[in-house]
Amino acid sequence: MADIEGIKVLNVSTQKRAKKLSEKYNVPLINSESAETYVSIDDQSILHSGNYKLENSFREGKFRARISQYQGESLLKKAIGWQSTSQKHILDTTGGLGHDAFILALLGQKITVLEKNTGLCILIEEALNNLPNLSYFNDAKNNISVINNDSRAFLSSAENFDVIYVDPMFNSKKKLKRTKQMQFLDNYLKEYDDPSVEFYKSNFKRLVIKKELRAAPSIKDYSAISFKGSSVRYDVYSKGEK
Numbered sequence: 665m666a667d668i669e670g671i672k673v674l675n676v677s678t679q680k681r682a683k684k685l686s687e688k689y690n691v692p693l694i695n696s697e698s699a700e701t702y703v704s705i706d707d708q709s710i711l712h713s714g715n716y717k718l719e720n721s722f723r724e725g726k727f728r729a730r731i732s733q734y735q736g737e738s739l740l741k742k743a744i745g746w747q748s749t750s751q752k753h754i755l756d757t758t759g760g761l762g763h764d765a766f767i768l769a770l771l772g773q774k775i776t777v778l779e780k781n782t783g784l785c786i787l788i789e790e791a792l793n794n795l796p797n798l799s800y801f802n803d804a805k806n807n808i809s810v811i812n813n814d815s816r817a818f819l820s821s822a823e824n825f826d827v828i829y830v831d832p833m834f835n836s837k838k839k840l841k842r843t844k845q846m847q848f849l850d851n852y853l854k855e856y857d858d859p860s861v862e863f864y865k866s867n868f869k870r871l872v873i874k875k876e877l878r879a880a881p882s883i884k885d886y887s888a889i890s891f892k893g894s895s896v897r898y899d900v901y902s903k904g905e906k
């Protein structure tokens with residue numbers, strides 16, 4: 665899988681942050697002009713891959729609109745079995761840009777985000793770091809931890825989470841609409857991975873798999889319940905849930 669060669673600091677004021685990220689993710693701080701794939705840390709951090717650039721702001725663009733309407737995420741709420749009176753601990757096994765994880769955190773859930781691509785982990789951290797200092801954002805931030813690993817490392821601890829959440833990369837042959845960010849991910853990550861079948865075999869309590877509406881289910885299990893929206897579907901599997 666493609667990943668970053670290092671972190672570039674473009675601004676003296678972001679040096680400390682870049683150093684922390686470099687230590688946490690064990691990637692070097694670089695200033696080489698020849699680097700092809702790197703994250704630049706600035707007021708707006710960017711993942712660079714050749715001529716392509718990926719930003720992940722939670723303050724603007726389409727995702728900002730989603731954030732402002734997070735209470736209306738009824739499909740996602742149903743999928744995870746959301747309850748106003750209790751907090752679930754969710755394992756997001758395919759972190760990506762951290763969008764679903766952040767919505768779940770705004771909904772009061774505790775999320776452990778696993779993303780195997782280091783560059784994407786740093787983009788999630790930067791998006792969280794650049795949020796305005798508002799109590800509901802701070803609460804959501806405190807509910808998220810980001811771990812750079814293949815989520816399969818957590819298969820044996822699936823039972824410790826209330827929900828296992830999987831959003832595998834799109835792999836349909838049909839040309840469905842992709843956002844620019846998702847198109848970047850298709851090109852950047854190159855290889856498709858979907859840990860849902862392995863998690864289905866684990867000792868999970870509730871397994872939620874996000875799919876495009878008409879995509880074939882990852883797992884054929886007639887006891888699954890599907891929550892369908894206009895473009896996505898959540899397939900929900902349950903084992904030993906209280």
Ligand SMILES: C[S@@+](CC[C@H](N)C(=O)[O-])C[C@H]1O[C@@H](n2cnc3c(N)ncnc32)[C@H](O)[C@@H]1O
Pocket residue numbers: 757758759760761762763764765778779780781784813814815816831832833834849853857858859
């Ligand atoms: C479609 S994206 C997820 C988007 C994410 N739900 C969001 O809202 O931003 C899929 C991501 O899962 C990651 N991924 C796939 N298999 C993984 C695995 N076994 N462990 C960790 N990350 C994985 C890929 O690197 C990719 O970034």
